[in-house]
Amino acid sequence: MNNSWQSTCSTVSTTPNTRPKWSSAGAHAYRRGDAWWRAKSRDEQRAYRAQHDAIARDYESARAANAATGSDRVQAIVARHVEWLGLTAEFTGGELTAKRLRAYGDLYATDPRFAKNYGGLDGAEFVREAFSFYAEHAL
Numbered sequence: 001m002n003n004s005w006q007s008t009c010s011t012v013s014t015t016p017n018t019r020p021k022w023s024s025a026g027a028h029a030y031r032r033g034d035a036w037w038r039a040k041s042r043d044e045q046r047a048y049r050a051q052h053d054a055i056a057r058d059y060e061s062a063r064a065a066n067a068a069t070g071s072d073r074v075q076a077i078v079a080r081h082v083e084w085l086g087l088t089a090e091f092t093g094g095e096l097t098a099k100r101l102r103a104y105g106d107l108y109a110t111d112p113r114f115a116k117n118y119g120g121l122d123g124a125e126f127v128r129e130a131f132s133f134y135a136e137h138a139l
Contacts (some may be wrong), residue, residue, distance in 0.1 A: 081127075099137060
């Protein structure tokens with residue numbers, strides 16, 4: 001499973017017929033993020049991916065067990081996910097607010113490139129609902 005932010009972003013490539021549309025701020029953020037990623041050793045990159053892979057597996061396991069998105073079990077996974085997202089906060093918009101967490105949830109549930117990290121659109125919708133609960137009760 002290839003679940004990191006960096007690997008997902010790297011799947012968005014240009015071809016002769018397409019160009020990504022980045023604002024100057026977005027392009028700057030991407031460059032900073034890319035530099036952050038490339039400065040990591042292979043072991044650090046693997047550890048970063050592994051941390052997210054474990055989070056994604058735990059969401060899938062909780063969903064398979066019919067755990068409620070507001071349950072202690074799922075909210076503990078969200079707390080780990082929020083901590084993981086915080087690792088890139090300096091170039092992804094700063095402190096993770098309730099509004100930004102909900103935006104991540106919307107992105108995951110509406111973009112198949114991100115949804116695949118959570119078992120597809122249904123899994124990503126589960127994550128979005130869990131994020132919304134966390135945003136309402138913990139941020």
